[in-house]
Amino acid sequence: MSIPLAILVSLPIGIYISNRPKLTKIVLTIASVLMTIPSIALFAIMVIVLSPFNLGIGITPAVIAIIIYSLLPIIRNTVTAILQVSPDIIEAAKGMGLSKRQILFKIEMPLSIGIIMSGVRNAVVLGISVTVFASLVGAGGLGYFIFSGISRSNLYMVGTGAILVSVLGIGANYIFMKIENWITPTGLKVGRIKK
Amino acid sequence: MIEFKNINKKYGKFTAIDNLNLKLEKGTITMLIGPSGCGKTTTLKMINRLIEPTKGDISINGESIFSLDAVLLRRKIGYVIQEVGLFPHMDVYNNIAVVPRLLKWNEKDILKRAEELLELVTLNSTYLYKYPSQLSGGERQRVGLARALAVNPDIILMDEPFGAIDPINRAKLHESFIEIQEEIQKTIAFVTHDINEAIKLGDNIVVLKAGKVEQAAPVEDILYKPANDFVDSLIGHDRSLKALSLKKARSLVQKKGYSIIPKGMKDSEILEKLSEEKTKRGFQLNEKGNVEKLFISEKGKINEYSEVPAVQRGDNLHEALSGMINIGENTLPVVNSKEVLIGVIHLNDILSEIRETN
Numbered sequence: 106m107s108i109p110l111a112i113l114v115s116l117p118i119g120i121y122i123s124n125r126p127k128l129t130k131i132v133l134t135i136a137s138v139l140m141t142i143p144s145i146a147l148f149a150i151m152v153i154v155l156s157p158f159n160l161g162i163g164i165t166p167a168v169i170a171i172i173i174y175s176l177l178p179i180i181r182n183t184v185t186a187i188l189q190v191s192p193d194i195i196e197a198a199k200g201m202g203l204s205k206r207q208i209l210f211k212i213e214m215p216l217s218i219g220i221i222m223s224g225v226r227n228a229v230v231l232g233i234s235v236t237v238f239a240s241l242v243g244a245g246g247l248g249y250f251i252f253s254g255i256s257r258s259n260l261y262m263v264g265t266g267a268i269l270v271s272v273l274g275i276g277a278n279y280i281f282m283k284i285e286n287w288i289t290p291t292g293l294k295v296g297r298i299k300k
Numbered sequence: 301m302i303e304f305k306n307i308n309k310k311y312g313k314f315t316a317i318d319n320l321n322l323k324l325e326k327g328t329i330t331m332l333i334g335p336s337g338c339g340k341t342t343t344l345k346m347i348n349r350l351i352e353p354t355k356g357d358i359s360i361n362g363e364s365i366f367s368l369d370a371v372l373l374r375r376k377i378g379y380v381i382q383e384v385g386l387f388p389h390m391d392v393y394n395n396i397a398v399v400p401r402l403l404k405w406n407e408k409d410i411l412k413r414a415e416e417l418l419e420l421v422t423l424n425s426t427y428l429y430k431y432p433s434q435l436s437g438g439e440r441q442r443v444g445l446a447r448a449l450a451v452n453p454d455i456i457l458m459d460e461p462f463g464a465i466d467p468i469n470r471a472k473l474h475e476s477f478i479e480i481q482e483e484i485q486k487t488i489a490f491v492t493h494d495i496n497e498a499i500k501l502g503d504n505i506v507v508l509k510a511g512k513v514e515q516a517a518p519v520e521d522i523l524y525k526p527a528n529d530f531v532d533s534l535i536g537h538d539r540s541l542k543a544l545s546l547k548k549a550r551s552l553v554q555k556k557g558y559s560i561i562p563k564g565m566k567d568s569e570i571l572e573k574l575s576e577e578k579t580k581r582g583f584q585l586n587e588k589g590n591v592e593k594l595f596i597s598e599k600g601k602i603n604e605y606s607e608v609p610a611v612q613r614g615d616n617l618h619e620a621l622s623g624m625i626n627i628g629e630n631t632l633p634v635v636n637s638k639e640v641l642i643g644v645i646h647l648n649d650i651l652s653e654i655r656e657t658n
Binding site: 201203 | 345388
Protein backbone atom coordinates (compact mmCIF):
# COMPACT_ATOMS: atom_id res chain seq x y z
CA MET A 106 0.00 0.00 0.00
CA SER A 107 0.92 3.62 0.16
CA ILE A 108 2.09 3.56 3.79
CA PRO A 109 5.68 2.45 3.05
CA LEU A 110 5.90 5.20 0.45
CA ALA A 111 4.49 7.69 2.94
CA ILE A 112 7.09 6.65 5.52
CA LEU A 113 9.78 6.96 2.89
CA VAL A 114 8.71 10.53 2.20
CA SER A 115 7.78 11.68 5.70
CA LEU A 116 10.58 10.29 7.84
CA PRO A 117 13.45 12.11 6.11
CA ILE A 118 11.37 15.29 6.01
CA GLY A 119 10.63 14.97 9.71
CA ILE A 120 14.27 14.32 10.62
CA TYR A 121 15.49 17.12 8.39
CA ILE A 122 13.14 19.76 9.77
CA SER A 123 13.34 18.69 13.42
CA ASN A 124 16.26 20.98 14.23
CA ARG A 125 14.99 23.81 12.04
CA PRO A 126 12.08 25.35 14.00
CA LYS A 127 10.92 27.80 11.30
CA LEU A 128 10.83 25.13 8.63
CA THR A 129 9.02 22.80 11.03
CA LYS A 130 6.24 25.35 11.40
CA ILE A 131 5.88 25.84 7.65
CA VAL A 132 5.93 22.13 6.81
CA LEU A 133 3.48 21.20 9.55
CA THR A 134 1.12 23.99 8.44
CA ILE A 135 1.19 22.75 4.86
CA ALA A 136 0.63 19.18 5.99
CA SER A 137 -2.28 20.27 8.18
CA VAL A 138 -3.88 22.20 5.33
CA LEU A 139 -3.56 19.16 3.07
CA MET A 140 -5.27 17.08 5.70
CA THR A 141 -8.26 19.39 5.98
CA ILE A 142 -9.17 18.80 2.33
CA PRO A 143 -12.23 16.54 2.40
CA SER A 144 -11.22 13.11 1.20
CA ILE A 145 -13.73 12.94 -1.63
CA ALA A 146 -12.52 16.31 -2.90
CA LEU A 147 -8.92 15.14 -2.68
CA PHE A 148 -9.69 12.13 -4.84
CA ALA A 149 -11.49 14.38 -7.30
CA ILE A 150 -8.52 16.74 -7.42
CA MET A 151 -6.19 13.79 -7.99
CA VAL A 152 -8.28 12.55 -10.89
CA ILE A 153 -8.30 15.97 -12.55
CA VAL A 154 -4.61 16.70 -11.93
CA LEU A 155 -3.46 13.28 -13.04
CA SER A 156 -5.70 12.80 -16.07
CA PRO A 157 -3.37 14.68 -18.48
CA PHE A 158 -0.82 11.94 -17.71
CA ASN A 159 -3.43 9.29 -18.37
CA LEU A 160 -3.29 8.20 -14.73
CA GLY A 161 -6.55 9.81 -13.61
CA ILE A 162 -8.39 6.55 -13.01
CA GLY A 163 -7.13 3.53 -11.11
CA ILE A 164 -4.68 2.88 -8.34
CA THR A 165 -2.37 5.91 -8.80
CA PRO A 166 -4.67 8.70 -7.58
CA ALA A 167 -5.65 6.55 -4.59
CA VAL A 168 -2.05 5.91 -3.58
CA ILE A 169 -1.06 9.54 -3.91
CA ALA A 170 -4.09 10.75 -1.96
CA ILE A 171 -3.35 8.40 0.91
CA ILE A 172 0.29 9.45 0.97
CA ILE A 173 -0.84 13.05 1.33
CA TYR A 174 -3.12 12.10 4.21
CA SER A 175 -0.36 10.17 5.95
CA LEU A 176 2.19 12.98 5.78
CA LEU A 177 0.89 14.94 8.73
CA PRO A 178 0.73 12.23 11.40
CA ILE A 179 4.08 10.76 10.43
CA ILE A 180 5.97 14.04 10.04
CA ARG A 181 4.45 15.47 13.20
CA ASN A 182 5.32 12.43 15.27
CA THR A 183 8.83 12.26 13.84
CA VAL A 184 9.48 15.87 14.81
CA THR A 185 7.98 15.44 18.28
CA ALA A 186 9.88 12.21 18.79
CA ILE A 187 13.25 13.67 17.90
CA LEU A 188 12.67 16.83 19.90
CA GLN A 189 11.75 14.86 23.04
CA VAL A 190 15.19 13.25 23.15
CA SER A 191 16.88 15.03 26.07
CA PRO A 192 19.48 17.60 24.98
CA ASP A 193 21.70 16.29 27.82
CA ILE A 194 21.87 12.92 26.12
CA ILE A 195 22.71 14.45 22.74
CA GLU A 196 25.37 16.56 24.43
CA ALA A 197 26.84 13.52 26.16
CA ALA A 198 26.92 11.66 22.85
CA LYS A 199 28.58 14.58 21.12
CA GLY A 200 31.08 15.00 23.94
CA MET A 201 31.98 11.32 23.73
CA GLY A 202 32.92 11.68 20.11
CA LEU A 203 29.93 10.44 18.12
CA SER A 204 29.54 12.07 14.73
CA LYS A 205 26.24 13.69 13.70
CA ARG A 206 25.27 10.60 11.69
CA GLN A 207 26.11 8.29 14.59
CA ILE A 208 24.07 10.45 16.97
CA LEU A 209 21.09 10.22 14.58
CA PHE A 210 21.27 6.47 14.03
CA LYS A 211 22.56 5.25 17.39
CA ILE A 212 20.88 7.68 19.75
CA GLU A 213 18.07 9.76 18.28
CA MET A 214 16.41 7.11 16.12
CA PRO A 215 16.26 4.33 18.75
CA LEU A 216 14.93 6.80 21.29
CA SER A 217 12.29 8.11 18.86
CA ILE A 218 11.21 4.99 17.08
CA GLY A 219 8.28 4.25 19.41
CA ILE A 220 6.66 7.63 18.91
CA ILE A 221 7.36 7.58 15.17
CA MET A 222 5.69 4.18 14.91
CA SER A 223 2.59 5.45 16.69
CA GLY A 224 2.44 8.16 14.01
CA VAL A 225 2.64 5.45 11.37
CA ARG A 226 -0.14 3.56 13.15
CA ASN A 227 -2.36 6.65 13.07
CA ALA A 228 -1.58 7.08 9.40
CA VAL A 229 -2.47 3.46 8.66
CA VAL A 230 -5.83 3.62 10.43
CA LEU A 231 -6.61 6.95 8.79
CA GLY A 232 -5.47 5.57 5.44
CA ILE A 233 -7.80 2.58 5.70
CA SER A 234 -10.85 4.75 6.26
CA VAL A 235 -9.86 7.03 3.39
CA THR A 236 -9.31 4.05 1.11
CA VAL A 237 -13.08 3.56 1.05
CA PHE A 238 -13.30 6.46 -1.36
CA ALA A 239 -10.68 4.89 -3.58
CA SER A 240 -13.39 2.82 -5.29
CA LEU A 241 -14.83 6.07 -6.64
CA VAL A 242 -11.71 6.59 -8.75
CA GLY A 243 -11.75 3.02 -9.96
CA ALA A 244 -9.22 1.60 -7.52
CA GLY A 245 -11.63 -1.00 -6.17
CA GLY A 246 -11.36 -2.19 -2.59
CA LEU A 247 -13.88 -2.50 0.19
CA GLY A 248 -15.36 0.88 -0.70
CA TYR A 249 -16.92 -0.86 -3.70
CA PHE A 250 -19.35 -2.73 -1.42
CA ILE A 251 -20.36 0.43 0.38
CA PHE A 252 -20.95 2.60 -2.66
CA SER A 253 -22.65 -0.12 -4.72
CA GLY A 254 -24.74 -0.85 -1.65
CA ILE A 255 -25.79 2.77 -1.40
CA SER A 256 -26.74 3.01 -5.06
CA ARG A 257 -28.76 -0.20 -4.78
CA SER A 258 -30.20 0.69 -1.37
CA ASN A 259 -28.84 -2.65 -0.19
CA LEU A 260 -28.36 -2.35 3.54
CA TYR A 261 -26.59 -5.70 3.87
CA MET A 262 -24.04 -4.78 1.28
CA VAL A 263 -23.31 -1.41 2.92
CA GLY A 264 -23.15 -3.08 6.31
CA THR A 265 -20.78 -5.81 5.15
CA GLY A 266 -18.48 -3.23 3.59
CA ALA A 267 -18.54 -0.99 6.64
CA ILE A 268 -17.90 -3.83 9.07
CA LEU A 269 -15.06 -5.19 6.98
CA VAL A 270 -13.44 -1.75 6.81
CA SER A 271 -13.74 -1.40 10.59
CA VAL A 272 -12.32 -4.87 11.18
CA LEU A 273 -9.44 -4.07 8.85
CA GLY A 274 -8.82 -0.80 10.69
CA ILE A 275 -8.94 -2.37 14.14
CA GLY A 276 -6.77 -5.28 13.02
CA ALA A 277 -4.16 -3.00 11.49
CA ASN A 278 -4.18 -0.86 14.63
CA TYR A 279 -3.58 -3.93 16.77
CA ILE A 280 -0.81 -5.28 14.59
CA PHE A 281 0.96 -1.93 14.48
CA MET A 282 0.65 -1.57 18.24
CA LYS A 283 2.47 -4.89 18.54
CA ILE A 284 5.14 -3.70 16.12
CA GLU A 285 5.47 -0.45 18.07
CA ASN A 286 5.98 -2.35 21.29
CA TRP A 287 8.42 -4.76 19.68
CA ILE A 288 10.50 -2.04 18.06
CA THR A 289 10.78 0.14 21.20
CA PRO A 290 14.16 -0.52 22.87
CA THR A 291 13.91 -2.61 26.05
CA GLY A 292 15.68 0.06 28.10
CA LEU A 293 12.74 2.41 27.61
CA LYS A 294 10.20 -0.17 28.74
CA VAL A 295 11.71 -1.67 31.88
CA GLY A 296 10.47 0.04 34.99
CA ARG A 297 12.50 1.07 37.94
CA ILE A 298 13.20 -1.99 40.07
CA LYS A 299 12.69 -1.43 43.76
CA LYS A 300 15.42 -2.49 46.09
CA MET B 301 48.99 18.91 30.66
CA ILE B 302 46.27 21.16 29.32
CA GLU B 303 47.13 24.77 28.63
CA PHE B 304 44.81 27.68 27.79
CA LYS B 305 46.54 30.59 26.07
CA ASN B 306 44.81 33.96 25.81
CA ILE B 307 41.40 32.40 25.33
CA ASN B 308 38.49 34.69 24.51
CA LYS B 309 34.91 33.69 23.91
CA LYS B 310 32.31 36.18 22.77
CA TYR B 311 28.62 35.65 22.10
CA GLY B 312 27.78 38.70 20.01
CA LYS B 313 28.81 41.58 22.25
CA PHE B 314 28.74 39.56 25.46
CA THR B 315 32.13 38.38 26.61
CA ALA B 316 31.82 34.95 28.22
CA ILE B 317 35.54 34.32 28.69
CA ASP B 318 37.98 37.20 28.88
CA ASN B 319 41.63 36.46 28.16
CA LEU B 320 41.89 33.17 30.02
CA ASN B 321 45.32 31.72 30.73
CA LEU B 322 45.36 28.47 32.63
CA LYS B 323 47.39 25.34 33.11
CA LEU B 324 45.93 22.03 34.25
CA GLU B 325 48.74 19.82 35.49
CA LYS B 326 48.95 16.18 34.52
CA GLY B 327 47.47 13.74 37.03
CA THR B 328 45.72 16.40 39.13
CA ILE B 329 42.13 17.39 39.72
CA THR B 330 41.42 21.01 38.90
CA MET B 331 38.14 22.34 40.23
CA LEU B 332 36.48 25.14 38.27
CA ILE B 333 34.20 27.14 40.55
CA GLY B 334 32.28 30.38 40.45
CA PRO B 335 28.74 31.80 40.35
CA SER B 336 26.34 30.93 37.51
CA GLY B 337 27.39 32.47 34.24
CA CYS B 338 31.02 32.87 35.31
CA GLY B 339 32.18 30.76 32.38
CA LYS B 340 33.21 27.59 34.23
CA THR B 341 31.20 25.23 32.03
CA THR B 342 32.22 27.16 28.92
CA THR B 343 35.86 26.72 29.92
CA LEU B 344 35.35 22.99 30.41
CA LYS B 345 33.56 22.48 27.10
CA MET B 346 36.31 24.23 25.21
CA ILE B 347 38.67 21.41 26.10
CA ASN B 348 36.70 18.89 24.04
CA ARG B 349 35.61 21.55 21.56
CA LEU B 350 31.91 21.41 22.31
CA ILE B 351 32.43 25.17 22.41
CA GLU B 352 34.99 26.84 20.17
CA PRO B 353 36.80 29.93 21.48
CA THR B 354 36.65 33.18 19.53
CA LYS B 355 40.37 33.76 20.00
CA GLY B 356 43.37 32.02 21.55
CA ASP B 357 44.72 28.50 21.66
CA ILE B 358 44.34 25.41 23.84
CA SER B 359 46.96 22.70 23.83
CA ILE B 360 47.16 19.22 25.31
CA ASN B 361 50.75 18.11 25.98
CA GLY B 362 51.95 20.89 23.73
CA GLU B 363 49.75 19.97 20.78
CA SER B 364 47.02 22.43 19.78
CA ILE B 365 43.59 20.81 19.96
CA PHE B 366 42.54 22.77 16.90
CA SER B 367 44.96 20.81 14.76
CA LEU B 368 42.91 17.66 15.48
CA ASP B 369 39.52 16.56 14.21
CA ALA B 370 36.98 17.51 16.92
CA VAL B 371 35.18 14.15 16.83
CA LEU B 372 38.43 12.17 17.12
CA LEU B 373 39.66 14.50 19.90
CA ARG B 374 36.52 13.84 21.95
CA ARG B 375 37.01 10.08 21.80
CA LYS B 376 40.29 10.55 23.64
CA ILE B 377 38.73 12.62 26.41
CA GLY B 378 36.34 11.20 29.01
CA TYR B 379 33.20 13.25 29.56
CA VAL B 380 30.78 13.06 32.48
CA ILE B 381 27.85 15.44 32.86
CA GLN B 382 25.16 16.10 35.44
CA GLU B 383 22.37 13.50 35.19
CA VAL B 384 25.18 11.52 33.55
CA GLY B 385 23.59 11.40 30.11
CA LEU B 386 23.56 7.61 30.08
CA PHE B 387 21.78 6.39 26.98
CA PRO B 388 18.45 5.04 28.28
CA HIS B 389 17.95 2.56 25.44
CA MET B 390 21.28 0.83 26.10
CA ASP B 391 22.14 -1.37 29.05
CA VAL B 392 25.19 -0.64 31.18
CA TYR B 393 27.43 -2.80 29.01
CA ASN B 394 26.39 -1.10 25.79
CA ASN B 395 26.75 2.31 27.36
CA ILE B 396 30.32 1.53 28.34
CA ALA B 397 30.95 -0.01 24.92
CA VAL B 398 30.03 3.07 22.88
CA VAL B 399 33.47 4.65 22.57
CA PRO B 400 35.45 1.36 22.47
CA ARG B 401 33.29 0.31 19.51
CA LEU B 402 33.94 3.61 17.76
CA LEU B 403 37.62 2.81 18.17
CA LYS B 404 37.01 -0.70 16.76
CA TRP B 405 37.88 -2.73 19.84
CA ASN B 406 36.80 -6.36 19.69
CA GLU B 407 33.85 -7.40 21.84
CA LYS B 408 35.88 -9.69 24.08
CA ASP B 409 38.19 -6.87 25.12
CA ILE B 410 35.23 -4.55 25.66
CA LEU B 411 33.52 -7.06 27.95
CA LYS B 412 36.70 -7.54 29.94
CA ARG B 413 37.21 -3.81 30.22
CA ALA B 414 33.57 -3.24 31.24
CA GLU B 415 33.87 -5.78 34.06
CA GLU B 416 37.13 -4.19 35.20
CA LEU B 417 35.57 -0.73 35.22
CA LEU B 418 32.49 -1.79 37.16
CA GLU B 419 34.80 -3.26 39.76
CA LEU B 420 36.73 0.01 39.89
CA VAL B 421 33.60 2.07 40.53
CA THR B 422 32.53 -0.45 43.23
CA LEU B 423 29.73 -2.02 41.26
CA ASN B 424 29.97 -5.56 39.94
CA SER B 425 29.32 -7.53 36.79
CA THR B 426 25.68 -8.20 37.73
CA TYR B 427 25.12 -4.60 36.67
CA LEU B 428 26.30 -5.21 33.08
CA TYR B 429 22.89 -5.95 31.65
CA LYS B 430 20.80 -3.53 33.68
CA TYR B 431 19.28 -0.50 32.07
CA PRO B 432 19.79 3.05 33.38
CA SER B 433 16.15 3.20 34.51
CA GLN B 434 16.84 0.28 36.85
CA LEU B 435 19.70 2.06 38.64
CA SER B 436 19.69 4.56 41.50
CA GLY B 437 21.10 8.04 40.98
CA GLY B 438 24.40 7.13 42.63
CA GLU B 439 24.76 3.94 40.60
CA ARG B 440 24.09 5.84 37.39
CA GLN B 441 26.77 8.31 38.33
CA ARG B 442 29.23 5.46 38.89
CA VAL B 443 28.34 3.94 35.52
CA GLY B 444 28.76 7.38 33.96
CA LEU B 445 32.28 7.55 35.37
CA ALA B 446 33.02 4.01 34.20
CA ARG B 447 31.81 4.92 30.72
CA ALA B 448 34.06 7.98 30.65
CA LEU B 449 37.00 5.77 31.60
CA ALA B 450 36.21 3.10 28.99
CA VAL B 451 39.13 3.63 26.65
CA ASN B 452 41.41 4.78 29.44
CA PRO B 453 41.67 8.44 28.40
CA ASP B 454 44.32 10.63 30.05
CA ILE B 455 41.89 13.47 30.49
CA ILE B 456 38.42 13.47 32.03
CA LEU B 457 36.01 16.37 32.00
CA MET B 458 33.30 16.43 34.64
CA ASP B 459 30.48 18.96 34.61
CA GLU B 460 28.80 19.01 38.03
CA PRO B 461 28.58 15.22 37.99
CA PHE B 462 27.33 14.93 41.56
CA GLY B 463 24.98 17.92 41.42
CA ALA B 464 21.74 15.95 41.35
CA ILE B 465 22.64 13.42 44.03
CA ASP B 466 21.36 13.60 47.61
CA PRO B 467 23.92 14.65 50.27
CA ILE B 468 24.41 11.17 51.77
CA ASN B 469 25.10 9.49 48.45
CA ARG B 470 27.17 12.44 47.31
CA ALA B 471 29.50 11.99 50.29
CA LYS B 472 29.84 8.30 49.41
CA LEU B 473 30.55 9.13 45.77
CA HIS B 474 33.16 11.66 46.86
CA GLU B 475 34.91 8.98 48.90
CA SER B 476 35.03 6.51 46.05
CA PHE B 477 35.93 9.22 43.58
CA ILE B 478 38.99 10.16 45.66
CA GLU B 479 39.98 6.50 45.95
CA ILE B 480 39.51 5.91 42.22
CA GLN B 481 41.59 8.95 41.34
CA GLU B 482 44.37 7.76 43.67
CA GLU B 483 44.42 4.61 41.55
CA ILE B 484 44.04 6.03 38.04
CA GLN B 485 45.84 9.40 38.35
CA LYS B 486 44.00 11.14 35.51
CA THR B 487 44.10 14.78 34.57
CA ILE B 488 40.64 15.90 35.60
CA ALA B 489 38.82 19.16 35.03
CA PHE B 490 35.80 19.34 37.31
CA VAL B 491 33.09 22.01 37.30
CA THR B 492 31.24 22.62 40.56
CA HIS B 493 29.39 25.42 42.31
CA ASP B 494 29.97 23.89 45.75
CA ILE B 495 33.07 25.22 47.50
CA ASN B 496 33.06 22.30 49.96
CA GLU B 497 33.15 19.85 47.07
CA ALA B 498 35.96 21.86 45.47
CA ILE B 499 38.05 21.77 48.66
CA LYS B 500 37.34 18.12 49.31
CA LEU B 501 38.12 16.77 45.85
CA GLY B 502 40.46 19.26 44.24
CA ASP B 503 44.23 19.51 44.05
CA ASN B 504 43.90 22.93 42.51
CA ILE B 505 41.01 25.37 42.41
CA VAL B 506 40.29 27.92 39.72
CA VAL B 507 37.89 30.63 40.88
CA LEU B 508 36.10 32.32 38.00
CA LYS B 509 33.89 35.38 37.93
CA ALA B 510 32.36 37.02 34.86
CA GLY B 511 34.71 35.19 32.50
CA LYS B 512 37.87 36.12 34.40
CA VAL B 513 40.12 34.08 36.65
CA GLU B 514 40.03 35.52 40.17
CA GLN B 515 42.53 33.01 41.49
CA ALA B 516 44.04 29.76 40.28
CA ALA B 517 46.02 28.00 42.97
CA PRO B 518 46.44 24.86 45.07
CA VAL B 519 43.60 24.32 47.56
CA GLU B 520 45.69 25.36 50.59
CA ASP B 521 46.55 28.69 48.97
CA ILE B 522 42.92 29.34 48.12
CA LEU B 523 42.06 28.71 51.77
CA TYR B 524 44.89 30.60 53.46
CA LYS B 525 45.99 33.13 50.85
CA PRO B 526 42.84 34.24 49.03
CA ALA B 527 43.88 36.65 46.27
CA ASN B 528 40.99 39.06 46.84
CA ASP B 529 37.71 39.69 48.66
CA PHE B 530 35.71 37.67 46.16
CA VAL B 531 37.70 34.50 46.78
CA ASP B 532 37.63 35.24 50.49
CA SER B 533 33.84 35.55 50.52
CA LEU B 534 33.50 32.38 48.48
CA ILE B 535 35.32 30.41 51.15
CA GLY B 536 33.23 31.94 53.91
CA HIS B 537 34.01 32.35 57.59
CA ASP B 538 34.49 28.74 58.54
CA ARG B 539 37.86 28.48 56.82
CA SER B 540 39.46 26.38 59.54
CA LEU B 541 36.56 23.96 59.51
CA LYS B 542 36.80 23.66 55.72
CA ALA B 543 40.56 23.23 55.89
CA LEU B 544 39.98 20.16 58.06
CA SER B 545 38.62 18.34 55.03
CA LEU B 546 42.09 18.49 53.47
CA LYS B 547 43.57 16.10 56.00
CA LYS B 548 42.77 12.44 56.36
CA ALA B 549 41.87 10.87 59.68
CA ARG B 550 44.67 8.33 59.23
CA SER B 551 47.26 11.11 59.69
CA LEU B 552 46.19 11.51 63.32
CA VAL B 553 45.52 7.90 64.25
CA GLN B 554 46.82 6.96 67.71
CA LYS B 555 47.66 3.39 68.52
CA LYS B 556 47.69 4.16 72.25
CA GLY B 557 45.18 5.28 74.82
CA TYR B 558 42.83 2.33 74.65
CA SER B 559 42.73 -1.31 75.68
CA ILE B 560 41.60 -4.45 73.94
CA ILE B 561 39.17 -6.39 76.10
CA PRO B 562 38.95 -10.16 75.59
CA LYS B 563 35.46 -11.68 75.36
CA GLY B 564 33.68 -12.80 78.49
CA MET B 565 35.34 -10.44 80.98
CA LYS B 566 33.33 -9.25 83.96
CA ASP B 567 32.90 -5.51 84.59
CA SER B 568 35.22 -5.62 87.60
CA GLU B 569 37.93 -7.37 85.57
CA ILE B 570 37.58 -4.79 82.81
CA LEU B 571 37.91 -1.98 85.36
CA GLU B 572 41.05 -3.56 86.69
CA LYS B 573 42.53 -4.02 83.21
CA LEU B 574 41.77 -0.42 82.23
CA SER B 575 43.34 1.05 85.32
CA GLU B 576 46.34 -1.24 84.91
CA GLU B 577 46.86 0.00 81.34
CA LYS B 578 46.00 3.58 82.39
CA THR B 579 43.25 3.95 79.79
CA LYS B 580 39.60 4.92 80.02
CA ARG B 581 38.18 2.91 77.16
CA GLY B 582 38.42 -0.62 75.91
CA PHE B 583 37.22 -2.29 72.72
CA GLN B 584 36.00 -5.82 72.44
CA LEU B 585 36.75 -7.20 68.97
CA ASN B 586 35.44 -10.23 67.09
CA GLU B 587 37.80 -12.67 65.39
CA LYS B 588 37.99 -10.50 62.25
CA GLY B 589 39.07 -7.45 64.24
CA ASN B 590 35.74 -5.61 63.94
CA VAL B 591 34.68 -3.58 66.96
CA GLU B 592 31.83 -5.34 68.76
CA LYS B 593 31.58 -3.46 72.03
CA LEU B 594 32.97 -0.38 73.69
CA PHE B 595 33.56 -0.14 77.44
CA ILE B 596 34.14 3.23 79.05
CA SER B 597 35.10 3.56 82.71
CA GLU B 598 33.42 6.43 84.48
CA LYS B 599 33.54 7.13 88.20
CA GLY B 600 34.56 3.60 88.98
CA LYS B 601 31.81 2.07 86.84
CA ILE B 602 31.82 0.45 83.41
CA ASN B 603 29.45 1.72 80.72
CA GLU B 604 28.92 -0.69 77.87
CA TYR B 605 28.01 0.37 74.30
CA SER B 606 27.23 -2.06 71.51
CA GLU B 607 26.60 0.46 68.72
CA VAL B 608 30.01 2.04 68.23
CA PRO B 609 30.27 4.81 65.61
CA ALA B 610 33.64 4.71 63.89
CA VAL B 611 35.71 6.90 61.60
CA GLN B 612 36.97 5.42 58.33
CA ARG B 613 40.71 5.86 57.93
CA GLY B 614 40.04 7.54 54.56
CA ASP B 615 37.60 10.04 56.13
CA ASN B 616 38.89 13.57 56.49
CA LEU B 617 39.24 15.40 59.81
CA HIS B 618 36.10 17.40 59.15
CA GLU B 619 34.09 14.20 59.07
CA ALA B 620 35.89 12.84 62.12
CA LEU B 621 35.08 16.02 64.02
CA SER B 622 31.43 15.86 62.95
CA GLY B 623 31.34 12.28 64.21
CA MET B 624 32.61 13.36 67.62
CA ILE B 625 30.17 16.26 67.86
CA ASN B 626 27.28 14.00 66.86
CA ILE B 627 27.69 11.74 69.86
CA GLY B 628 29.47 14.13 72.22
CA GLU B 629 32.62 12.01 72.54
CA ASN B 630 36.22 13.23 72.34
CA THR B 631 37.65 9.95 71.07
CA LEU B 632 36.45 7.75 68.22
CA PRO B 633 37.74 4.41 66.91
CA VAL B 634 39.30 4.47 63.43
CA VAL B 635 38.71 1.48 61.13
CA ASN B 636 39.96 0.47 57.68
CA SER B 637 37.77 -0.37 54.72
CA LYS B 638 37.07 -3.84 56.14
CA GLU B 639 35.88 -2.27 59.40
CA VAL B 640 38.95 -3.59 61.25
CA LEU B 641 40.08 -1.42 64.18
CA ILE B 642 43.39 0.32 63.47
CA GLY B 643 43.46 2.89 66.28
CA VAL B 644 41.63 5.89 67.69
CA ILE B 645 41.46 9.60 66.95
CA HIS B 646 41.36 12.26 69.69
CA LEU B 647 39.68 15.66 69.63
CA ASN B 648 42.79 17.28 71.11
CA ASP B 649 44.91 16.17 68.17
CA ILE B 650 42.44 17.74 65.75
CA LEU B 651 42.49 20.99 67.72
CA SER B 652 46.29 21.16 67.77
CA GLU B 653 46.26 20.46 64.02
CA ILE B 654 44.09 23.56 63.58
CA ARG B 655 46.39 25.63 65.79
CA GLU B 656 49.39 24.57 63.76
CA THR B 657 47.99 25.46 60.33
CA ASN B 658 46.69 28.82 61.53
